[in-house]
Amino acid sequence: MARSSADVADLGIWRREPGTVVRRAAPVPVGAEAPFVILAESQVPGVPTEWEPHAHPLHELVWVRGGTLMSRVVDRVFTVSEGQGLWMPAGVVHGGRLTAGVEFHDAFFAPEHTPVAFDGPTAIEMTPLLESLLGHLARTDLDAEARARAEAVVFDVLVPSERPFTLRLPGDARIDAIAEALLADPADNRSLEEWARALGTSDRTVTRAFRRSTGLSFAQWRQALRVHRALTLLSEGWDVRTVAEELGYAQPSTFIAAFRRVVGTTPGAYFGTAPDSAPGVRNAVSNVANS
Known part of the structure; x- marks a missing residue:
């Protein structure tokens, strides 16, 4: 139906x-x-x-x-x-x-x-x-x-994958609002401090809650969530620059570096479509990788 x-x-x-x-x-x-x-x-x-x-x-x-x-x-x-x-x-x-x-x-x-x-x-x-x-x-x-x-x-x-793309949600009432807001809008760039103020709590409380419930820091968790979203957009044919902008990254090279940290390779290599680029991205990525 x-x-x-x-x-x-x-x-x-x-x-x-x-x-x-x-x-x-x-x-x-x-x-x-x-x-x-x-x-x-x-x-x-x-x-x-x-x-x-x-x-x-x-x-x-x-x-x-x-x-x-x-x-x-x-x-x-x-x-x-x-x-x-x-x-x-x-x-x-x-x-x-x-x-x-x-x-x-x-x-x-x-x-x-x-x-x-x-x-x-x-x-x-x-x-x-x-x-x-x-x-x-x-x-x-x-x-x-x-x-x-x-x-x-x-x-x-029939065996488990060695590289599962799984993101654990907090399940903690103190920070669930952050997770739901970022699921709705992964490009939300509010800092840890801004989220803490919005929720009427401390930076330390938010940091500890993310670590305890997800095993990741707030920044790592948001980065992983954005890469999950990027996989969908890239598979639909979006170019790297547009995906980077959609997910709140200032530069495509920053997005590509984040993708590589989470997935272990660049978007172009993952999808078998080199280069990872809009114009100029390839050199920027090389600079990030070598820095």
């Missing part, structure tokens, strides 16, 4: 993109009524798409090509881009947003026949072999023996 974005409350991840269609997910996919172990499917929505918070009685694995999926699960925000997937255990309430035109894949796993277990929502390494096997299992002409062989290999290669 699809509804316009104006009819449904925001998931509290990012500002909703214009033209977003909000959908209500079915509890179980078509075909789950029959006995199955892994049931895979895919779709290309064509427009920015959001699923309302929901849960399944089945385990679910989602992954994408040509864009990103954002999901907020209780106290964490996950960014799923190419090469990664997100495992959602049965019964966990979650919602998600897809960028426009993304190729969206998901696979459902019958809990009683799934010999792997993860401690909550987990980023999964989507290797070419795993993607190929799940694509194979989406076929409707497989006999029982062929399906069982493929499923056995899936469980062998």
Whole structure:
């Protein structure tokens, strides 16, 4: 069931993109009524798409090509881009947003026949072999023996990612207002001191609360949040300079350096589209890297 974005409350991840269609997910996919172990499917929505918070009685694995999926699960925000997937255990309430035109894949796993277990929502390494096997299992002409062989290999290669893009939300009443405001507007450049004054508390209290609840300083947490948002914008084809401006960075080189600190590489290298630039950015990045 699809509804316009104006009819449904925001998931509290990012500002909703214009033209977003909000959908209500079915509890179980078509075909789950029959006995199955892994049931895979895919779709290309064509427009920015959001699923309302929901849960399944089945385990679910989602992954994408040509864009990103954002999901907020209780106290964490996950960014799923190419090469990664997100495992959602049965019964966990979650919602998600897809960028426009993304190729969206998901696979459902019958809990009683799934010999792997993860401690909550987990980023999964989507290797070419795993993607190929799940694509194979989406076929409707497989006999029982062929399906069982493929499923056995899936469980062998289903492993957590070594570089999950996960951001923990504070869950602390003293600073939750800061987190929600930055989720709504990552470009908000108010300093730690300004936030403390606005909340009627001290810099030290805000600093300790962020460290205790997220493991990061306020500045590190905001930087990580901005990079999560950048992954979505870059996957939609935004250039580096425009993304930097959108996220409140004075210079593209500053944004690229922040992206590299969080992700381990530059935006251009991550997306396989060198250089990381609008004009002049490449030299600026080199200067930052060598300083």
